[in-house]
Amino acid sequence: MYSSQYGFSDYPRRQPNQVSQDSRGTADFALHRLIMRRSLAYLLRSIIFSFGRLKGFNHLDFLIGLAIWNANSRQQVADVRAAYRRCFAVYAADPLGKQSGISRSAVSRLLNIPLETVRRRVAALVRNGIVTENVDGLICAGFVDAYDGNFAVVERNNADALACMYNRIVEDGIALPPAPWIATADGKRLDRAAEEWVAAVTLYSIEYQVLMLSEMLSVFKIRFVQMFILLTVFMHNVEHLLSGTASRAVPYILPDPLRHGAARKAIEQYLALPNETVRRQIFGLLSKGFLVEREDGLIVPGRVAAQCFDETLLSAHNTRYLTATLSRLHALADYQTTQAAPRPVL
Numbered sequence: 001m002y003s004s005q006y007g008f009s010d011y012p013r014r015q016p017n018q019v020s021q022d023s024r025g026t027a028d029f030a031l032h033r034l035i036m037r038r039s040l041a042y043l044l045r046s047i048i049f050s051f052g053r054l055k056g057f058n059h060l061d062f063l064i065g066l067a068i069w070n071a072n073s074r075q076q077v078a079d080v081r082a083a084y085r086r087c088f089a090v091y092a093a094d095p096l097g098k099q100s101g102i103s104r105s106a107v108s109r110l111l112n113i114p115l116e117t118v119r120r121r122v123a124a125l126v127r128n129g130i131v132t133e134n135v136d137g138l139i140c141a142g143f144v145d146a147y148d149g150n151f152a153v154v155e156r157n158n159a160d161a162l163a164c165m166y167n168r169i170v171e172d173g174i175a176l177p178p179a180p181w182i183a184t185a186d187g188k189r190l191d192r193a194a195e196e197w198v199a200a201v202t203l204y205s206i207e208y209q210v211l212m213l214s215e216m217l218s219v220f221k222i223r224f225v226q227m228f229i230l231l232t233v234f235m236h237n238v239e240h241l242l243s244g245t246a247s248r249a250v251p252y253i254l255p256d257p258l259r260h261g262a263a264r265k266a267i268e269q270y271l272a273l274p275n276e277t278v279r280r281q282i283f284g285l286l287s288k289g290f291l292v293e294r295e296d297g298l299i300v301p302g303r304v305a306a307q308c309f310d311e312t313l314l315s316a317h318n319t320r321y322l323t324a325t326l327s328r329l330h331a332l333a334d335y336q337t338t339q340a341a342p343r344p345v346l
Helices: 008-013 027-053 059-072 074-078 080-087 104-111 115-127 151-171 195-220 224-237 264-270 275-288 302-309 314-340
Strands: 131-134 137-140 182-185 188-193 292-294 297-299
Touching (some): 027 059, 027 151, 027 195, 027 224, 027 314, 059 104, 059 137, 080 195, 080 314, 104 115, 104 137, 104 195, 151 182, 151 188, 188 195, 195 302, 224 275, 264 297, 302 314
Antiparallel strands (some): 182 188, 292 297
16 A cells, blocks of 8 residues: 655655755656656646636635645545545535634745735635634635636546646656546546546645645745746746657756747736736746747746756655655545445354
8 A cells, every 4th residue: 555644744844955966867856857847737737727717816815725725634634534534425524613724824934925925815815704713723614615616627627637647657657656546448547537536636636736836936936926927838848848758758958949939928828817917927037037038939948947857856845745645545545445345244
């Protein structure tokens, strides 16, 4: 059985995000680069879709609400029996007073966002009934209400995006924990999560998303929206590397002239943000040197992209968090099997 204890409690004890010169170019880091590219595609697909469904809340509200919701779910994430009860046994959710809260200062530290900003945005979430507070801290009372339309569509998109990412990583020749939560047809895995597993995938993948967003904000030291624009441009730059088997052959970041530029219009259309906001943030990224504009479009310079893959431990941390998520899903599948098995008659 695969198991892992990685979670919020590990965050303060992370290794420094700096990689020594001796660590570069190893087989492990080549593997981390491949996984990181697929993971970025998953994060963008999941979170940008969520952005597009938000109703009257901005991107920072989304991130803070996500962190609070995940902190409230720590018991279910850490306890396979609690996860089973929540995802499969259809037990009623715990009353608000029994959930694990999180303080404003803890949210600030976790997300690398100034405490005053967290206080201001939490106050707005409380006024709108999305967040409440008890003696233990902040509680996400109804994140579903922050979305326009059926929240199940958001959950389904996230679960399918994770299944797609898993399949692409395995096709790259990388071993991962088994994934019985992925739907199959004719013995082949589909780029789709099994219907009964969507809630479980949501429960476990949210912690992965929060931890990785926190890591990236720490590494790049830019605003949340700017970071997503930066990652979107980068994924457009290397999209041609993610098709077929090219990613296996080119694990390192190619020189800038060999990567494809991303048209501004394509970035504006891809992101679920006002076009004027995207234009303004792109200008800021260009002025800071995070982006370069060529005739064929925008590119993320190699020295910036290296922060994701070569010069920090971000990609290694990503592998660790992702493996923990997939291992927990597999452990939950094992537990589900034991609960479904007929009990012997004594």
